[in-house]
Each structure stands twice: as structure tokens, then as C-alpha cells.
Amino acid sequence: MRGAVGLTAADPYLQVRDLRVRFATEDGVVRAVNGVSFAVERGRTLGIVGESGSGKSVTSLAVLGLHDPKRATITGEILVGGRDIVGRPDEEVRRLRGRDMAMIFQDPLSALHPYYPVGRQIAEAYRVHHPRAGRAEARERTVQMLDRVGIPQPARRARQYPHEFSGGMRQRAMIAMALVNDPDLLIADEPTTALDVTVQAQILDLLEGLQKEFNSAIVLITHDLGVVSQVADDVLVMYGGRAVEHGSVEQVLRRPQHPYTWGLLASVPSLRGDAAADLVPIPGSPPSLIHLPSGCAFHPRCPYADERSRTEVPELRPVAEGHLVACHRPGVAA
Amino acid sequence: MGRFLIKRLLSAMLTLFAVSVLAFLMFFALPRDPVTGMCPKNCNPERLERVRQELGLRDPKIEQYAAYMKGIFVGRDLGSAQGGRCDAPCLGYSYVNSEAVTDTLARVLPVTLSIVIPAAILWLALGVGLGMLSALKRGTWVDRLAIGFSLTGASLQLYFTGAVLLIVFVYQLKLLPNPHYTSIFDDPLDWAKGLVLAWVALAFLFSAIYARLARAQMLETLSEDFVRTARAKGLAKRTVYGRHALRAAVTPLVTIAGLDVGAALGGTVITETTFGIQGLGRTAVYAVRGGDLPMIMATVLIAAVFVVLANVVVDLLYAAIDPRVRLG
Numbered sequence: 001m002r003g004a005v006g007l008t009a010a011d012p013y014l015q016v017r018d019l020r021v022r023f024a025t026e027d028g029v030v031r032a033v034n035g036v037s038f039a040v041e042r043g044r045t046l047g048i049v050g051e052s053g054s055g056k057s058v059t060s061l062a063v064l065g066l067h068d069p070k071r072a073t074i075t076g077e078i079l080v081g082g083r084d085i086v087g088r089p090d091e092e093v094r095r096l097r098g099r100d101m102a103m104i105f106q107d108p109l110s111a112l113h114p115y116y117p118v119g120r121q122i123a124e125a126y127r128v129h130h131p132r133a134g135r136a137e138a139r140e141r142t143v144q145m146l147d148r149v150g151i152p153q154p155a156r157r158a159r160q161y162p163h164e165f166s167g168g169m170r171q172r173a174m175i176a177m178a179l180v181n182d183p184d185l186l187i188a189d190e191p192t193t194a195l196d197v198t199v200q201a202q203i204l205d206l207l208e209g210l211q212k213e214f215n216s217a218i219v220l221i222t223h224d225l226g227v228v229s230q231v232a233d234d235v236l237v238m239y240g241g242r243a244v245e246h247g248s249v250e251q252v253l254r255r256p257q258h259p260y261t262w263g264l265l266a267s268v269p270s271l272r273g274d275a276a277a278d279l280v281p282i283p284g285s286p287p288s289l290i291h292l293p294s295g296c297a298f299h300p301r302c303p304y305a306d307e308r309s310r311t312e313v314p315e316l317r318p319v320a321e322g323h324l325v326a327c328h329r330p331g332v333a334a
Numbered sequence: 335m336g337r338f339l340i341k342r343l344l345s346a347m348l349t350l351f352a353v354s355v356l357a358f359l360m361f362f363a364l365p366r367d368p369v370t371g372m373c374p375k376n377c378n379p380e381r382l383e384r385v386r387q388e389l390g391l392r393d394p395k396i397e398q399y400a401a402y403m404k405g406i407f408v409g410r411d412l413g414s415a416q417g418g419r420c421d422a423p424c425l426g427y428s429y430v431n432s433e434a435v436t437d438t439l440a441r442v443l444p445v446t447l448s449i450v451i452p453a454a455i456l457w458l459a460l461g462v463g464l465g466m467l468s469a470l471k472r473g474t475w476v477d478r479l480a481i482g483f484s485l486t487g488a489s490l491q492l493y494f495t496g497a498v499l500l501i502v503f504v505y506q507l508k509l510l511p512n513p514h515y516t517s518i519f520d521d522p523l524d525w526a527k528g529l530v531l532a533w534v535a536l537a538f539l540f541s542a543i544y545a546r547l548a549r550a551q552m553l554e555t556l557s558e559d560f561v562r563t564a565r566a567k568g569l570a571k572r573t574v575y576g577r578h579a580l581r582a583a584v585t586p587l588v589t590i591a592g593l594d595v596g597a598a599l600g601g602t603v604i605t606e607t608t609f610g611i612q613g614l615g616r617t618a619v620y621a622v623r624g625g626d627l628p629m630i631m632a633t634v635l636i637a638a639v640f641v642v643l644a645n646v647v648v649d650l651l652y653a654a655i656d657p658r659v660r661l662g
Contacts, residue, residue, distance in 0.1 A: 094569075094570065098566060098567040102566065103566045105559060105566075110559040111563045112560060113563070114582070115582065125568075128567060128570075129568060161657045161658070177563075
């Protein structure tokens with residue numbers, strides 16, 4: 001598969017196969033991602049859901065090739081537009097970053113450089129992949145992008161610094177920066193977590209609109225199932241660095257089969273009915289990635305775990321067309 | 335900006351006023367009588383008393399202080415024994431050297447400036463360069479070598495490295511003349527030859543500290559979100575380090591560098607003593623030893639002026655580097 005270009009339009013733009021990411025630390029080997037596979041087509045959005053430490057952000061940084069090769073060991077395949085980037089020299093992956101695949105981060109205040117005007121940072125992203133573009137062209141493109149993401153007075157705003165922007169405006173600027181080279185793949189890591197609820201909705205609307213316009217594949221990393229139901233087409237639920245449930249939004253959110261997904265849904269407050277009775281937290285805390293529990297990593301927190309859950313790692317198996325679950329007792333919680 | 339400078343100027347005046355009062359009071363707390371030092375032999379008590387009267391040491395302390403301050407701003411008459419009329423800014427007449435204090439300062443201040451400014455440029459360049467290098471090559475032999483160098487520099491006293499430099503370059507290899515001061519305007523080459531060992535010794539000591547600081551700052555900055563963003567844009571390593579990380583990493587160093595340079599300008603006593611060069615530092619030490627009140631006051635005030643100035647410069651630099659800083 002390596003190096004196989006000649007991709008047809010129907011093939012998924014991003015394909016991740018059996019991705020494993022480990023970090024050697026002083027306390028031991030952190031097994032952050034343990035065999036995750038998924039694919040995203042152009043024009044579609046995959047939501048990756050999980051608690052902190054589930055491996056979702058590590059997965060997204062691996063796709064962009066942003067892990068330090070000296071510290072992280074990555075195996076498996078990450079095909080971006082048909083090219084496997086795992087183990088490729090950084091210089092080769094760098095050319096794809098920001099051009100074919102781009103990323104927006106959780107906290108736009110710390111993700112933007114405090115010392116440079118916003119417009120300059122966007123223009124820089126454009127010029128690095130358009131070496132022949134002059135300053136004027138980059139500036140024009142920057143203003144155009146700021147306008148496109150709904151920033152009023154874009155020419156004036158481009159000269160301002162990140163601290164002069166509001167949170168929502170900063171995230172819009174971040175999106176403008178990510179989309180300035182019209183990437184085929186956009187990874188959004190908790191893009192609305194740091195924002196007010198009203199602003200969250202605006203940013204999600206903006207992302208959806210831009211996706212229609214640019215026809216890019218989007219990977220949306222979040223712990224917020226509300227966000228997933230609003231914008232994602234497919235969902236991947238991660239726990240302890242593994243995929244535990246994978247399917248369409250309809251399948252995973254309406255007919256969850258894994259007790260962990262079920263727990264996540266039950267811990268979302270709903271506006272209907274008695275909130276206190278509705279809200280069921282998942283007991284315990286996320287597992288240590290150095291000493292993962294045996295068998296199903298979720299078993300110490302799972303009320304339905306049996307002997308097999310404690311000893312044998314469950315495989316991802318289909319329970320319906322396109323709906324995969326890694327559980328020895330799928331559907332038991334329903 | 336204008337308001338900032340006025341505010342800083344006022345607070346600087348206040349600081350200098352406080353420093354001058356303290357220095358004045360501390361002088362009178364000294365256990366020795368300045369006058370006994372002035373006439374070592376055949377001084378009878380009547381004569382000593384007359385000198386005290388002439389110097390105004392019998393006047394109330396507040397009057398003495400007022401007279402001193404008046405001298406600085408409008409000048410004063412010091413009497414025939416002390417050079418007569420002394421124009422503003424009059425810092426008095428040395429009790430020991432038979433010379434107006436301003437004349438002494440005009441002689442020793444350029445010496446200290448000539449030692450400190452080139453040394454500071456050297457130590458900043460060397461320190462920051464080494465620190466950045468070891469941060470980028472973290473964990474390799476380059477890193478260990480740079481850290482070893484900086485540890486050595488920080489642990490060795492200046493009078494030791496200074497002595498080693500003197501023995502090797504002056505006495506053994508005879509590459510350099512004995513350390514001395516020539517004005518840069520008279521003979522730039524001789525100026526450099528006479529002071530280069532002092533620069534190197536100071537730079538070795540200080541660059542050590544800066545290398546460690548720069549390394550820590552750079553490592554911290556490299557883990558910042560905006561550095562990750564820069565990499566996610568597809569920028570080359572060189573751009574990520576040079577344009578995005580470096581500028582943020584050196585900002586905190588500006589503060590420390592400003593204060594260090596300010597303090598060093600107040601007098602590099604050990605450096606001047608080690609290399610036998612007469613600058614502000616040694617002048618201050620002699621003044622204290624000799625109970626030379628006008629000289630003590632002048633050296634203390636000059637040192638305070640440098641520290642205050644350094645602070646203002648640091649604030650201005652900070653505002654120039656970091657757009658979030660508003661002067662006011």
C-alpha cells in the first residue's frame with residue numbers, strides 16, 4: 001500500500017490502520033494508543049470521543065506527524081491521500097502539514113503566538129506552502145480567509161494581536177489559518193471546549209458550512225457527545241487507547257452497544273425530565289496507560305463485566321452493518 | 335509612553351533620594367573619624383577640630399545633607415582648602431585625594447563602562463547561544479558539554495579564572511600586555527588588549543548562568559502550544575525555532591540581563607581588583623576604607639542611577655518585545 005497514490009474520489013482520504021503509539025517515560029512505557037483503525041472520506045466528519053487519557057489527542061497528533069520521533073514509537077499505517085506517513089522523514093511529512101492536512105487546537109489563546117499579529121501568522125501558513133507568493137498576495141488571501149470565517153473588518157483585524165481578539169474570534173482566526181491552504185483533511189481537537197456555549201454553536205455551524213464549501217474530511221476530537229451529535233457523521237469511541245465502539249452517529253448514539261458508550265450517554269445532562277435522576281456518572285477513573293487493566297480495559301469500572309472481560313481483550317466485532325463494538329457482552333447495558 | 339517615562343522618572347528620583355539619605359546616615363554610623371585619616375602625623379587635637387569645622391562635620395547632620403544636595407543641583411562654595419567654588423552638579427571634594435569628586439568620576443567611569451559593556455555583549459551572546467544549542471540538542475553530548483561548561487563557569491570564582499587567564503596569556507604566552515586601561519578614543523586596539531581578559535573572565539562567569547537560563551527557557555517554550563501550532567502549519571524547524579520559539583524564550587532573560595548589567599555598571603570590584611584596573615568598584619572600596627564621605631556618596635548614587643536606569647530600559651525592551659505589555 002505504501003506510496004500507492006492514484007486514489008479514486010470514493011476512497012477515504014484518511015485511513016488509519018492498527019495505529020499504536022507508545023512513549024518511553026521514566027515511570028515505564030505509556031501505551032497511549034493500542035491498535036486503532038478508522039477512515040474518513042472527504043466531506044464527512046468523524047467524531048472521536050473519549051475521556052482525557054483515552055488516546056484521542058495522541059491519535060490526532062500522530063496523524064499530523066507531530067510526535068517527537070525520539071520519544072514516541074509509532075507503528076501501523078496512516079494513509080493521507082493514499083500515502084503512508086508512518087516512519088517517513090519529518091521533512092516529507094512537513095510538506096503535507098498545513099497544506100493537505102491542518103489542525104485547530106483547543107485553546108486558541110495559547111495556540112496562537114502572542115508576539116505576532118494574527119494576520120501575519122495566517123499569512124505565514126500560506127507562504128510556507130506557496131513559496132512564490134509575495135507578501136501582498138499572502139495578505140490578500142489572509143484578509144479573504146478572515147472574512148470567510150466571519151470576522152468583521154478583516155483588514156483591520158489582521159493587524160491586531162491574539163490578545164486583542166475575543167475567544168470566539170480567536171478560534172475563527174485559528175480556523176482561517178488552518179483552512180488558508182484549502183486542506184483535504186482538518187483535525188479539530190476540542191475546538192469548542194474553551195468557548196462559551198453560544199459561541200460553541202457558532203463555531204460548529206461555521207465548521208459545517210466550511211466543510212460543505214471546501215469538501216474536506218474532518219476529524220473532530222471531543223469529549224462532548226452533544227457536539228458529536230450536532231456535526232459528526234460517524235463516531236469512534238475510545239477507551240484506554242483502544243476503539244471500543246465505532247459506527248454512524250445514529251448507531252452509536254441511538255443504539256449504543258458498549259457499556260462505556262452507554263455510560264458516557266448517561267452522564268450527559270438532558271433538559272428533559274428530572275436531571276438528578278437522569279445523570280449517572282461512570283464510577284472510577286480512566287485507566288493508567290502504563291499498567292492497563294487486563295482483558296477489557298474498561299472492566300474495573302463496568303457493572304456488567306464477567307470473567308472473560310477480566311482476562312480476554314475483546315475484539316472489535318460488527319453488531320450491525322458498519323457498527324463495530326469491542327465487548328464480550330455487547331448490548332447488555334441496553 | 336510619555337506618561338510612563340514621567341512616572342518612572344519621578345519614582346527614580348524618589349529611589350535616589352532614599353538611597354542618598356541612607357548612604358549619608360550610614361556614613362555617620364561608621365566607627366571611624368574621617369578626619370584622623372586625613373592627617374596621619376603631627377596633628378594636635380586643635381588642628382583636627384579646625385578641619386572638622388572646615389568640612390562642616392560639626393554642623394547638624396540635616397544641614398550637612400542639605401548643603402550636599404544644594405551642591406548637586408545649584409553648586410556650592412567648599413572653601414579654599416577644598417578647591418573653592420564647586421559648580422553644579424557638585425558632588426563635593428574628596429577628603430583623601432585632593433580632587434573634586436566629579437573629576438575622579440570622569441576618570442574611573444569610562445573604565446567601568448569599558449569593562450562591563452563589551453563583557454555583557456560577550457556573555458549574552460555566548461550564554462544565550464550555548465543555552466539554545468543545548469536545548470535543541472537535549473540529551474546529546476553537545477548538551478552535556480555546554481552544561482558542563484556552564485557549571486564550571488558558575489562554580490569558579492572570578493579571582494581564580496582571572497588569575498589563570500593572567501598566568502597563561504600574560505606571563506606564560508606573553509600574548510597580551512598587563513591589564514590596563516587606555517581610552518578607546520586614543521587607541522582602540524590597546525583598549526581592547528588591555529581589557530580583553532577582564533571581558534573573558536566576566537563573560538565566563540555570567541554566560542554560565544545565562545546558558546542554563548536560556549536552556550530552561552527554550553525547553554519550556556518548545557512545549558508551548560504556539561510552537562506546536564507553528565509545526566502544524568508545516569513550518570521548517572529553523573523557522574519554528576528561530577522565529578517562534580527563540581523570541582518567546584529570550585524575553586525573561588531580558589529582565590535578568592538588564593539587572594545584571596545595571597548592577598555590574600555600579601562597580602565590578604572583584605574584576606577590577608583581580609586585574610588591577612582602577613574603575614568605579616575599586617574607587618568605591620577605597621572611599622569606604624578612607625572614610626571619604628563625598629566619594630562614598632558619589633559611588634553609591636552612581637550605582638543606584640545605573641540600577642534604576644537598567645530597570646527603565648528593561649521595561650521599554652519588554653514592551654518592544656511583547657505586544658501584550660502596555661506601558662503605563
